[in-house]
Amino acid sequence: MSYKVQQGVFFTLLVTCFLSVFYLAQSSNIDKAIAKTEQSISLRVAIDLRRLAIADPLLNYAGNEAQLNTYITALNNELTKQGSRLTVNNISATKNTSSEGKQLRLSGPYKDYYITVSADRQLAFSTFIFPLVLALLLFFAYRWFDRKSYVAAKRAQKSAATAPEFQLVVDLFNKVVTSNHDKSRQVQLANKPLCFYLALVEFCEHHPEVVLNQNKDMPEELIELANKYFYRLIELGHTIRKRPNFTNSLEKTLSEIRAALDEVLAPFPEQKVRYYPPKAHGEGSRSKLHSYGLNNVKKSDIEIIGK
Template sequence: MNNKAKFLIAFVCFYLPLQLSYSAGAVWDYQQREQSALEQVKNRIALDLPRLSLPNERFHIMGNPEAIVAYLTELNAYLAEHDFGLRVTQLQKVTGKAPGSAMIASHTFHLVTPDNHVIGQVVFEPLAISAHMSLWPILIAGLLLWLSRQHVMRWRAPDHESHSVIEPVIPLVLQLNLKDKTLVNSITEQAVPLANKPLCFYIALLEYCLNNKDVTLNQNKDVPIELVELANKYFYRLVELGHTVRKRPNFTNSLEKTLSEIRAALDEVLAENPEEKELYYPPKAHGEGSRSKLHHYGLNKVLEEHFEIIGR
């Protein structure tokens, strides 16, 4: 944040409370002046009542409306000349001439005498917008800014990195469950069933590649004996766990079909974590020469913490 922005923010922080306080004071002063002016006008009318011919329902007196209008005109002229912020518009339901300037809502007042109850109405001049404004808040804010300039220049932008809560990243673990013959995503808990042959072969493939990082498994070559033995071991484990099986499958036959079933199950179990497919996915053969020596289905990037075999 540059110094210009710092000083601007600091000035606004100083100015706004001062300006709001000044405006609130102006409104309070306006209301006090309204009340004081109203009391003075009521006193003036009370003194003039004996010479006014006002209607009086108690004594059935009609009064002299023309004289009352003339009185209101004279009174309002006096109020305007002496900067009173109000005008008297009505006495005893006799309405005078409309005030020349814009006025706000009227106010009813009462004068009670031994022989009459006088009701009148006044309207007030609105508080001008300019009355809310003053140079004082600007000058005081500028002075405060100057006095605090050294402190303002030392402001620093908040260090978001130091205050942000770093949520731990939970690594995905592919769970291979021999008890219910499923692949399970440890994060989403998505479970996908897998047939005996592809399940046993995939578990064996993971374990074999974990122990043989540099091995190349070509589809145009025989499946390594060690890999087949591992697959057979997990197949016999399925039998021990009580799963009904017809006969031990031949893990060297229909290799591409077995790999396709494994990939289909991984597509489903890793649907919400597609970035993890490269780690667990036996590579596909693509295009011309896909079965060449360059293509293999090994999992060279897999580590022990990437998968868990349940029921082994």
Template structure:
């Protein structure tokens, strides 16, 4: 049972990490697109301001320009851009002749002036998958795991303290839905119980506490209220993560269900006759034991001798 809880905690933390990572990755991608656009505008504005002193080739004026001067200008411009996070590098202005490294992304852009169209190209650091990885998301998910684990251990310790604090002189029956156990508070002995008998027995106790004079006969249909209570506890087990099976039909195999309950009580209440007599569904005895005279309900249930954990 503990391993199931641990596995669920781990899966939950992985899900939290994936959500955090997805949010981080999308946000970073949006920021990169905005940064690329702003960088393109910055380079365009810089070149536009320097056009008057930049000897670029101009077909309209039959001017070949000055390649050396343009190269020196590009070098100076790159020195000003070298501290940018994207590591931009201007490759060419009014030229398609440039080399690009394999780990670089090339962006080409052009803008118009009253006299000509100016083209330029620059490269950026190419982003890999690891660049979108968030250490903060990993640390947050690990922290979340330890928080969930701490809260679970704290709750488990609290439940154990509740069981241990029960009066040692007077036995009580503890029904632990979280661990699917019937526990004798005096001896601390416990026995696991399957989903169907556990839900039915818990419902039977609650039903008989509310209606102590009711008669429950195996030859009659189960009262709707009793079935409703049993279904309620089954759904509670589902919420606690114990079962994903189809809801059982509590009306079927009633004798088998009662036998499993009696066997569990025999195991943990062997020396507590008073408590056993109060909480033990009566067996059918003698001739005609399955007749209308047989009644499996509980009488005079003392609420002080019942504890339900996880209700």
């Protein structure tokens, strides 16, 4: 179903719903008003009954038809002034089942009398203008919000399509780790974990098949890469101390790396699998059987400033 057809169906249902609710509400109000007027008419006729010359065939009484018609005309004029939907057609001493309209019975001490009334329950077309206008206003409001949401979604889609691919950013000048999607979130990292992480990324890209276990000796190439980055820090004037032993306190070094990445990648949790050195699972010797290598990240995934 096309978008225009969906809008047409929605508008049709909206108008139908509003008109139905309005019609039922108005009909209910009309029925209540008619019932109340019927009670008023019955009470008025009951009060005036003794002075009305109503024909009674059973008693061979012809009554006074002219007087009765004048009374009924005056009663209808009063009902019209009140805006009533009821019209009194006749007042008789006998029940006439063939007459059009509804017959109201007046119970007297000796006999019953019947008031024949007709009701106008039709709704004028003008009364439907308000629900139609309201339905139109709601429909255009819905279209406006729907269009606004559609445009916002398109902009977000376009922005996502043109946005640069996520990269971790390591600034060697300031020794901070950040990302190209949120450069306001920066974390300072010490020399040893900073150099080791960059070396780990480069080593794992060139040797994806090597399993790095903490219970085995660290590959010499990995140590050399870490020293290379440390010497670069010296060139940048960050330190004049002796280069650290990257094979010592490996778990502490990895923990510092993970803590920094936790903070930088907090708004981007889906990137942790990519950049995060895997943690060990289990206890005792089993905790040293896992690999802390980075199998999902490449050097192109990290922008190194000051290399």
